Amino acid sequence: DAKTTQPPSMDCAEGRAANLPCNHSTISGNEYVYWYRQIHSQGPQYIIHGLKNNETNEMASLIITEDRKSSTLILPHATLRDTAVYYCIHAGNNRKLIWGLGTSLAVNP
Amino acid sequence: DAGVIQSPRHEVTEMGQEVTLRCKPISGHNSLFWYRQTMMRGLELLIYFNNNVPIDDSGMPEDRFSAKMPNASFSTLKIQPSEPRDSAVYFCASSLVGGNTQYFGPGTRLTVL
Numbered sequence: 626d627a628k629t630t631q632p633p634s635m636d637c638a639e640g641r642a643a644n645l646p647c648n649h650s651t652i653s654g655n656e657y658v659y660w661y662r663q664i665h666s667q668g669p670q671y672i673i674h675g676l677k678n679n680e681t682n683e684m685a686s687l688i689i690t691e692d693r694k695s696s697t698l699i700l701p702h703a704t705l706r707d708t709a710v711y712y713c714i715h716a717g718n719n720r721k722l723i724w725g726l727g728t729s730l731a732v733n734p
Numbered sequence: 735d736a737g738v739i740q741s742p743r744h745e746v747t748e749m750g751q752e753v754t755l756r757c758k759p760i761s762g763h764n765s766l767f768w769y770r771q772t773m774m775r776g777l778e779l780l781i782y783f784n785n786n787v788p789i790d791d792s793g794m795p796e797d798r799f800s801a802k803m804p805n806a807s808f809s810t811l812k813i814q815p816s817e818p819r820d821s822a823v824y825f826c827a828s829s830l831v832g833g834n835t836q837y838f839g840p841g842t843r844l845t846v847l
Contacts, residue, residue, distance in 0.1 A: 659834055668738075668825050668838030669777070712777075716834050721767075721790060724777040 629713045634729045637707075643700040645728050647713030650694045656717045658689060660698045662709040663727070669712065672698065703732045736760070738839035740826050746845045752814040755842045758807055759828030767836060768801055768811050769825040777825075783809065784831050816846045 630648040637643040649658060659674040673680055673687045675696075680687045686699040700707055712727040739758040747753055759766050767782040781791040786803045794801070798817070803809040813820055823843050827836040 657834065661836075668827070668841050669836075671835050671837065674835065714834075720834070721779050721782060722834055722836070724779075726776055 628723065629715060629725055631711070631713055631725065631728045633726065634731070636731050636733060637700075637703045639705060639732055639734050640702055643703040643707065643730060643732070645698040645700075645711050645713075645730065646695065647698070648695045649713065649715045652693055652715045653717070656715045656720075658687065658693075658696050659714045659716065659722065660685070660687065661712045661714070662707075663712070664706075664709040672711075703730075705732050705734065708732045738826055738828055738837055740824075740839035740842050742842060743840060744843045744845075746847065747816055748847050749817055750815045751846075752812065753816045753820075753844060753846075755811040755824050755826075755844070757809045757811070757826030757839060759809070759826070760837055761807070762830075763828035763837070764806070764831040765829045765833075765836075766803060766809050767827040767829075768809070769827065769838075770822045771825060771841075772822045780811070813844075816844075818846045820844060821846050 657674050657676050660672040661669045663669045672684050673682055675687045675689055689696045710727040710729050714722045716722050741756045765784050768780040769777055771777045780793045781801045782789055783803045801811045823841045825838050825841045827838040829836045
């Protein structure tokens with residue numbers, strides 16, 4: 626099974642950047658890194674994914690280390706609505722996603 | 735655009751009853767996934783379909799669970815007979831075939847008494 630390691634919880638002040646780390650040392654060459662989040666009582670929501678280059682979209686930035694064994698999801702200006710559980714997953718195309726426990730991010734006013 | 739639609743949103747039933755959960759994927763998506771989420775076990779993939787064909791059902795807990803996808807716009811997950819340990823939130827998700835960008839529905843919260 627494809628496993629990632631994330632801290633169980635983090636805090637962030639509203640308006641500051643939230644940097645969520647993830648270790649995926651078993652990632653193989655054709656696997657992408659995916660980030661999803663789950664706000665309380667809702668279904669998971671796709672955020673961003675990448676292979677080896679850094680990626681940015683309207684929600685977040687993804688920084689992947691050169692050896693691809695770890696990555697960081699950056700929420701540049703966290704708001705209270707970003708309070709959620711964040712999941713980091715690595716998988717190849719057409720392979721099922723293995724969900725860990727994620728990081729519970731609390732954004733505080 | 736309509737997202738993934740699930741019904742019912744909440745279901746309370748008694749042990750031994752049949753439960754049917756329904757899902758309508760996003761139009762144009764060819765893959766459909768059924769997940770179960772509990773506090774103890776987190777988010778677990780039960781089964782997924784590509785182009786209406788079941789590909790991997792290794793996550794289905796036992797024969798009491800069955801899933802069908804009769805066409806590209808509809809899928810059901812059935813539990814018969816239901817047991818209290820089946821209480822969970824059941825999510826349906828869809829994606830394009832070969833992609834892992836999955837779009838989730840709002841879930842069905844099932845309580846079996």
